[in-house]
Amino acid sequence: MTDLPLLTIGVTLLTCVLAVIGVHVYSSGKAQRQALVDRMAQTGEVVMPGGRRRRFSGVDRRLRTTTLGKRIERKIAVTGLDLTPGEYAVYVVGGLLGLYFVVGAIFAPFFGILAALIGLWGGNAFLNWQRVRRTEAFISQLPELTRVLANATQAGLAMRTALAMAAEELDDPAGEELRRVADQLSVGHSLDDALGELADRLxxxxxxxxxxxxxxSSRAGGQVVSSLRNLTETLEERKETRREVTTMLSQVKVTALAVPLLGLGFLLLINAMTPGALDKMTGSVIGQVGTIVAFALYAVGYLLIRRMSRIQV
Structure with a gap:
């Protein structure tokens, strides 16, 4: 027992030495890896992808082999989201289960099933909303894009070079989309095909x-610079008009969202005034059918209000 303090000190010193050696090995290995990445990036041989670690790789591999997985992958590709089809599927399933239990606990189990079905539609609607949002952001950058292209072509640069330069100068999403176009042009795609795919994505x-x-302009020649200058002015005017229209219709959009929320509020009020009323209402077939019809009418009203307030500029 008299050697216990010495033994403790020895083990502590050995642990410290091993910790220092481990830190040194880790730092030297990280420095060597970074030097290798920099050397390969300079030679253009390999560009090691960065980014976060992907989750649910097993689910992702299996899902990509199915038709549904390929469809999800195509939708995610045009949204700009940093997600894999496997991650998206797992998150959606987790969200559906959460909706079922939370809504079922607050209202009634039947409402949990309806919430899960609405959430399944909402997962697809979320991707569509992200695509529209990305498209709107790209449209807002079009005046700046045409200005950069006009300046580049006026300086004597070819259209391919002008697109690559615009990809470096513009922020995302325009920069990312133009980098795709420049990459396609660099591997032999024609300008028509590369720009056509861009128009299909957004x-x-x-x-x-x-x-x-x-x-x-690339086919028949002509005054590319003057055409781009005129297009820049037109896009600037359309951008201002779209902003004014969005501001004017904001109240209508809020109304379309407030109507179904009021219905849910009334359900909560009824259940608070008479505990168990929703369970009794959805306990019979007639009550379930009436609930489905009511939700369907709310959905139709929401869609009609959004449809009437949609103005193409």
């Missing part, structure tokens, strides 16, 4: 006009 009338102008 469908909008403004982008179609720009793509048509660039394609026709």
């Amino acid at each position: 469908p909008s009338r403004e982008l179609v006009v720009l793509v048509t102008t660039l394609v026709l």
